[in-house]
Amino acid sequence: MKIGILQTGHTPEELVEEFGEYSNLFQALFAGHDFEFVTFNVVDGVFPEGIQDAQGWLITGSKHGAYEDHAWIPLLEDFIRACVSENVPLVGVCFGHQIIAQALGGKVEKYEGGWAVGRQTYDFAGTEIALNAWHQDQVTELPPGAVTLASNDFCAHAAVLYGDRALTVQAHPEFDGLFLDGLINTRGRGLVPDTLLDAAEDTLAEPIANQTIADQFADFFRQERHQ
Template identity: 60%
Template structure:
């Protein structure tokens, strides 16, 4: 199955050197699902011709805010709406989760409670799921037609679905401990409060449920219900 990756940012240099860019992380995350990937660097104004350029779509994370004034955000929002109209499957991670929400009528804001970084617990349809996070922005109000799938005390809409074809996740199932460790060392200082970095560092090695969430996302891309 041909999946188009809409890359909305590039990993920091230290992460690039250790783990590769975001599209490489997703290729590893979905290993074994028989996906072929093409990346469009929309952050660099590189866009597909339209939804038919891939059978399914994935929007990555980014250091940018969905509400910021960048020239690539309006055409990305229009592409999201076109993919939705086309009935092709679409998944979004972190910024991807946020920009899909915003494009389809939801609201994204910088969370007043500050940063969520490292291993976090999420209540997901009665289960507890552990995933790595790295964000301050979040979806405050999901699109009108969305159903919230997951939440925790600091993120009310940590995952949502729209019908059978769209599923989004605020956390980063593609982030390994290696990725989080590198972010703690190279992106966190001076940006994320020291106590939250310390908590994130203490959580390294405790295990996350990335493979299980990857299976759920892959199932949506293949046409199953979220």
């Protein structure tokens, strides 16, 4: 199965040599699922010719806000709506989670409660799952028909399902402790309160459920769909 990665941000330059781009993190996350990948840097205005260029699409995280005024954001929203209309499966992570909600009629805002950084635990229908997060923006209102799959006290809509059309998560299942440590020390200091960054550093070695989410994403991509 061919998965198109719509890259909406770039790894900090200081981390590229060790970790690669965000698209590389997702390819590593899906190792063993026998997917083929193609990447489009939509953040730089590079888009696929159409939704038919892949059998499923994944939208990455970004330093940008879904509500910001960039020429590529309305184009990406149009692409999202085309996928939903034609029943081509979409997965969104962090910014991807937010832009899908916004494109379909939901609301994204800079959250008044501040940042979530590092290991967070979420209630997935009674099952506690821990994932690394890095966000200040949140989905504050769901689009019509969307269903919340996971939440915690800080993030009401931490995972969202749009029937068989889209599946999104606010956290970063592609981030392991090593990458998060690099992010803290390249983008975090001076932007995120030190108390949050210090707390995140204290949990870098604790277990996270990245593979659980990767398997859920893979199953979602592969599930049978009818127009």
